Amino acid sequence: MDAHGGLQSPATLYAAFTGNCAMRMAQAVLGVTALSLLATLTAYAESMPDAQTVDRGRALYHGLTAWEGPVHVGDTRIPSSAGVCAHCHGARGQGGSETGIKVPEVSWHQLMQSNAHRPAYRSGQHILQTIGGTEGRDDKKLAPPMPTFALTESEGNALLAYLQVVGTEADQAQGIFPDHVTFGVVLPLQGAWRTHGERIHAGLRDRFAAINRAGGIYGRRLDLVVEDAGTRPHDVVQAVDRLVQQHRVFALVGSFLPELPAASLQTIKRYHTPLVATLGIPLRETNDRNLTYLLPSIERQVQQLVRELRGRCDVDNGLHVLHAPVPGLAEAIQVATVNAASRAEVTVQVVLNPADALDALRHTTSRTVIALAPKETVGVIRTQIQKKTSPTCLATLAMFSGLPPSALNDRSDTTVTTSEIVGLPMSSVAVPSELTIEGEGLWTFLADLSARTLAEALSRTGRLVDYEGFDRALNSLQKFEPVNGLPIEFTPQQRHGLAVAHMWKGVLHEQAH
Structure with a gap:
């Protein structure tokens, strides 16, 4: 906040710092130019702020609410979006160093405490005068890149209120309360995917209940708010908005969101809301820091499936991919197979139902089939392939169709010559004996x-x-095993926790290498 030094032109400084913390502006604290505000603000600064005022100050400090008045660096007006205090002074007001400029702490304790280099601020009024552009606590104006702000009375009140709690236990993220933490989940509670939603809800509910019976996390109870994903893309947007803005959840967990709508992605970025271990499978990998999936993308899973097929099946004599009518799925399959399939001729075809699948098999010349479709359709494909001499090899993903019957018991039809490979998110030995990953049970386990x-x-x-802090903690999960033998790992580069590293072949689960 007290960054001084040689002063270049404000426009030059603004250009030099644009895009980084220092130029996004130390906007740490607050400014006001109207002298008529000072008397009321002086009295206010010495009182304990109410929760609503603190919440507004928090939103201003973190850039969730725009400034009403102009923001300047020297004589140059800059976008209000560049005046986000947290970008330079830190989420907890801890300060730091950016591009060689020391950014001070802005907690109330630090602002009101003198040190060897400068005196303390005398009051909240003194802080507001300084940030508004008048002389500061060492009788000097704040130099660029620190902006100046022209705040309304209510903005000044709110920011001073928040500075009194920033960095303390009273300054918790949205959804964090002394005795509980509120989380949200978006699930399909109607339509074709309703049973998936019900199973996921059951898995989350039961695990939360077990954690709460054991005392919660740091004595806090975990609460879950469920919103219906509906049947239209905009229903998901509204569900996410309600969770973040109305229910004010800390994070979303285990939501069945194969693809997050762009509007919802903007919402979670604006509010910094983490989407943790999201279920449903994205078409492609993501590198968004707010968004993590439990499983890798369709593209990544199909690539691994094709690699397994090459060592077991006659892929070079044609690969026919039959898939459900999911938007964008055909394109993801094409990208996944373009390199992995090498010289093979690849046909990608949508099938709406089992009858479509049978018709496709009657006309195919390929020796190998990948089926990414619901369980009923894949069952028909499996039966038809077993009756014919071509195709002779079938590959599926458990996330679409579950496991074949022979993988769920010790018996298999030894007369069948068809090879089948199923991509799994875990080996069956990692699943507790009281659980099953057959059919919909897989979703309860993943939840x-x-x-x-x-x-x-x-x-x-x-x-x-x-x-x-939560993001750092999530990225520290290196080889974390929520269940023995089942490692989960997140990094800033890898935003999915599980690897589809197990391929079921015949009647055995074999780990892929």
């Missing part, structure tokens, strides 16, 4: 993993919870 992953990251964050 339980999502809840365990969330709880571990929250525990590693500590009692004081902010989004930066």
